[in-house]
Amino acid sequence: MTINNLSPAEVTRYARQMALDGWGREAQEKLKSSRVLIAGAGGLASSVAVYLLSTGVGAIRMVDQSRVTLSDLNHQILYRERDLGKSKATVAERRLKDLNPFSLVEGQSKTISEHNISRLAANCNLIIDAMNNAPAGYLLNQAAVKFRLPLIHAWVWEMDGRVTTFWPGQGPCLACAFPEASNGHKSALLGPMPGIMGALQALEALRILGGMGPALMGRLMMFKGDQFNFHEKPVKANPQCLVCRRLYP
Ligand SMILES: [Zn+2]
DSSP states (O other), X not given: OOTTOOOHHHHHHTHHHHTSTTOHHHXXXXXXXXXXXXXXXXXXXXXXXXXXXXXXXXXXXEEOOOBOOGGGTTTOTTOOXXXXXXXXXXXXXXXXXXXXXXXXXEEEOSOOOTTTHHHHHTTOSEEEEOOOOHHHHHHHHHHHHHHTOOEEEEEEEBTEEEEEEEOBTTBOOHHHHOXXXXXXXXXXXXXXXXXXXXXXXXXXXXXXXXXXXXXXXXXXXXXXXXXXXXXXXXOOOOTXXXXXXXXXX
């Protein structure tokens, strides 16, 4: 049996999504053969990981060096009171394995750096930027450029969120859109905001991995939670981008 074959239990498990027009068995098997790097194990990552696992992505590598604190529990839905003080990567791995035994989950408790990012991303099909941390985003972007991987980026602060897909070689990279890191890190956050933006990242990832194609490449989608509206603006590849211009003739 190859890794792509779906067992009867998996066919039942995914029946609701396999009944969708444009999804079906072929897309489900593509999903099963996919590996995703999720950078971060906080609020965005909790939401992304639960949806990617529950829908049958074959393998997930989740990387985060931090431990669960009490103020994480208002928005990081993977964790419980009993997890306080424990490694997020370790707890997340255990909880996600409970969710879907047909997928491989690997939690790595480490800081993503220029020394390990290539190794972490090397055999993945897609990168999720769930760090809410600008310097880390640029490291992920370097790997996306190196391996020409889609990088689904999201960011949340207070009642605002943004999400977009970078795909070096096919569309803009993160440095095309944001040549310089934005200043400051606001820690005020209402729980559902990372949940919403993480769910959008998961939906976009499923579209790409399942073969429907990206919806957010070249589109920076922003959600204002205080006004309950979405708006967007275009993002273009920058021919002078210092990070990705070599990919273009
Ligand atoms: Zn670029």
